[in-house]
Amino acid sequence: MADAARKPLVAGNWKMNGLAASAPEFVRIVGGHGALKAKVDLMVFPPATLLTSFATATRGSSVLVGAQDCHAKPSGAHTGDISAEMIADVGGRAVIVGHSERRADHGETDAVVRAKAEAALRAKLVAVVCVGETREERDAGRATDVVGRQLAGSLPDAATAATVVVAYEPVWAIGTGLTPTVADVAEMHGFIRAALTDRFGEQGAATRVLYGGSVKPDNAAELLRAQDVDGALVGGASLKADDFLAIARAAIA
Numbered sequence: 001m002a003d004a005a006r007k008p009l010v011a012g013n014w015k016m017n018g019l020a021a022s023a024p025e026f027v028r029i030v031g032g033h034g035a036l037k038a039k040v041d042l043m044v045f046p047p048a049t050l051l052t053s054f055a056t057a058t059r060g061s062s063v064l065v066g067a068q069d070c071h072a073k074p075s076g077a078h079t080g081d082i083s084a085e086m087i088a089d090v091g092g093r094a095v096i097v098g099h100s101e102r103r104a105d106h107g108e109t110d111a112v113v114r115a116k117a118e119a120a121l122r123a124k125l126v127a128v129v130c131v132g133e134t135r136e137e138r139d140a141g142r143a144t145d146v147v148g149r150q151l152a153g154s155l156p157d158a159a160t161a162a163t164v165v166v167a168y169e170p171v172w173a174i175g176t177g178l179t180p181t182v183a184d185v186a187e188m189h190g191f192i193r194a195a196l197t198d199r200f201g202e203q204g205a206a207t208r209v210l211y212g213g214s215v216k217p218d219n220a221a222e223l224l225r226a227q228d229v230d231g232a233l234v235g236g237a238s239l240k241a242d243d244f245l246a247i248a249r250a251a252i253a
């Protein structure tokens, strides 16, 4: 359960899914639910190919649009990459950095993730910084060590509650249908909250920490009620607007 001072946030990460026809339908259903706006922030992170159409379609609605990654530099010879400034230019308001799929597939280190988060702040985007342990790391009793190291290395010194969101996503829970127990979620979120408060003081205490990993409409209420959970970063279930909305409602139940 989020502290009353931290407005819940439910974010949908579409990963490498979605074609041109996807934006209008999703925005029609999700954007139409203005009643949720006062109680929960909604963000959607489509693939880069759909960023412009989502940003255009959500203009004036309660849904903010972001990108799934950015380069650390503002421009240059980096084939295939997009910069934080380019995301902002087309109406993006946020960017995910350090998702475990980027860390694993593209060898992104904490230093790389931190540079990307700094780029996001430079471009006035909210940085959603992802952390999380693997199954092996959890089984070895190293989950908090790993997450603590990722937080220390990935978050910019200039992070504030308004500019950074932390997403805790145990790697073994992503796309598997497996989730940690509510007690394990609460324990890790408490650990993250303490680390944020130690480093950033009041800003750390006010920074939102999302849970991600196999969040679905039928388990969202239980997971999001855990202490220090301020919302969810949702993968697969965010592709269906109705499921995404059900999770958003669960976040404020």
Ligand SMILES: O=C[C@H](O)COP(=O)(O)O
Binding pocket: 013, 099, 169, 173, 174, 175, 176, 177, 212, 213, 214, 215, 233, 234, 235, 236, 237
């Ligand atoms: O960014 C989202 C997460 O990786 C969770 O994905 P999932 O909900 O499909 O498990």
